[in-house]
Amino acid sequence: MAENNRNSGRTGGGNRGGRPGQGGPRQGGPGRGGKPGAGKSGGPGFKGGKPGGKGSAGRPNAGKPGTQNAKGGKPGAKGPAGKGTGPKGAGPKGAGPKKGQPATSGPRPYASTDRYGRKMPDKVAIYGPHRRRRPKNPPVDRLEVHDAEGVRLQKLLANAGVASRRVCEEMITESRVTVDGDVVTELGVRVDPKTAEITVDGLPIQLDDKLVYYAFNKPEGVVCTMDDQEGRQCISDFLIPHRHQQRVFHVGRLDIETEGLLLLTNDGELTNRLTHPSYEVPKTYLVQVRGPMEKGIGDQMKEGLMLEDGIAKVDSFRLVDSVPGHILVEVVLHSGRNRIVRRLFDAVGHPVERLVRTQVGPIRIGDQKQGVVRDLSKTEVGHLLASVGLSS
Missing domain, CATH: 3.30.70.580 (Pseudouridine synthase I, catalytic domain, N-terminal subdomain)
Structure with a gap:
């Protein structure tokens, strides 16, 4: 019966889990896991691989000696973890040892460069230099102006509208602030707002909120x-x-x-x-009178004119503008007598047409x-x- 099968016509190659091939001049080799073909031996199976390498992780081939298994990779490297050994390769890409190194050694450690040869980033360039800590303030208990139950000086200045608290701190450290006549440079000083006399750049600070x-x-x-x-x-x-x-x-x-x-x-x-x-606070007025005005009237008003209640004079006299029939004059004087400006111009023969006070001491009316x-x-x-x- 075996003889009849061997000669029973054209034989095919072994298939997966194959049956014996049938006779013929062309015989197939064994399939994957199949029985040997009945004809000429040595042909690869339908899913036989390419000639295999020496990878240690692949299964033995099912065809000729030295052929790769059905789903094996390319020829493997000479090592236990070579690329392409076994089914679809066993080791990671590029993880095999270099030539001349023992097979058991792992990847070389890196510190200043990463695995791709790039230089590690400089932390100083990314995060900047180390920030120095703020120096501690010296103790302020030794200062006479310090009141432990008071308010911090920089907070008091900020609440008074001098500047922001950070700017007030800079003013203190720059020796621009005085408390009761003493220059304060420490930031931890506390003062009593009800009794302390505070100045910034020589100017007093009003701390009483009830005063408007x-x-x-x-x-x-x-x-x-x-x-x-x-x-x-x-x-x-x-x-x-x-x-x-x-x-x-x-x-x-x-x-x-x-x-x-x-x-x-x-x-x-x-x-x-x-x-x-006695405090002689200057007051500035703009005076409109009829013109033209004779020369020397300004000098007369500066030297003083005799009025019904005594001599009166101006501190300064300046011609501001003139139009046909009218002139505008600015005068400054510190006298507070009743209707003093009008009486002065009446005395020189130029009655006032319009009178505007523009300034008292350092306060100006501006564009109000x-x-x-x-x-x-x-x-x-x-x-x-x-x-x-x-x-x-």
Whole structure:
């Protein structure tokens, strides 16, 4: 029977798990895991691999000696973990040992370069240099101005509107701040805001929140009083109740025809000094009169003119502008006598047509609109207090 099968016509190659091939002049080799073909031996199976290498992880071939298994890779390297050994390769790409190294040695360690030969990044270039710690402040208990239960000096200055807290700290370290006459350079100093006298660059800082300071641009026709019994328009008509809650009074007076700057405050000491002649606070006026004006009138007003209540004079006289029939003059004087400017120009034969006060001490009216009441800034208050010798 075997003889009949061997000669029973054309034989085919062995298939997977193959049956014996059938006779014929062309015989196939054994299939994968199949029985040997019945014809000529040595032909590869249907899914036989290419000639295999010496990889140790592959299974033995099923065809001729030395052939690769059905699903084997390319010829493997000479090592246990060579590329392509066994089914689809066993070792990672490029992980095999180099020539001349023992097969059991692993990859070389790296520190300054990575596995691809690139230089590791410099941490200083990425994160920058190491930041130095802020030096500790020296103890401040030794200072007489220090009050352990008070408020930090830089916080007090920031709340007073001098600058931000960081800028105030820089002012302290730069020796620009004094407390009770002593220069303070330490940041840990605490002071009592009710009793401390603080200056920045020589200017006093007002720390009392109950004291308010306003600048009012008085229009013509407004009576310079807080309440008029005749029902005329007065200063209180321009105060906004929800903004100007503190009771204030005007510093000095302007007659009903005069316009311009009028200070309002509840600081009694400041008011007394601004209005007292001994402090000689300068006031600047713009005066419009009929022209032309003869030469030498400015010199006469500087030297002094005799009025009904004594000699009066101006500190400065300057021609600002002139148009046909009118001239504009700026005068500065520190006298606070009633209607003093109008009487001076009446004495030289040039009655005043319009009078505007533009400045009192260091406070200017600027571009403030008529009828507007604005808060003085902390800097303006400091300059105003310093002009009359007040430190707080």
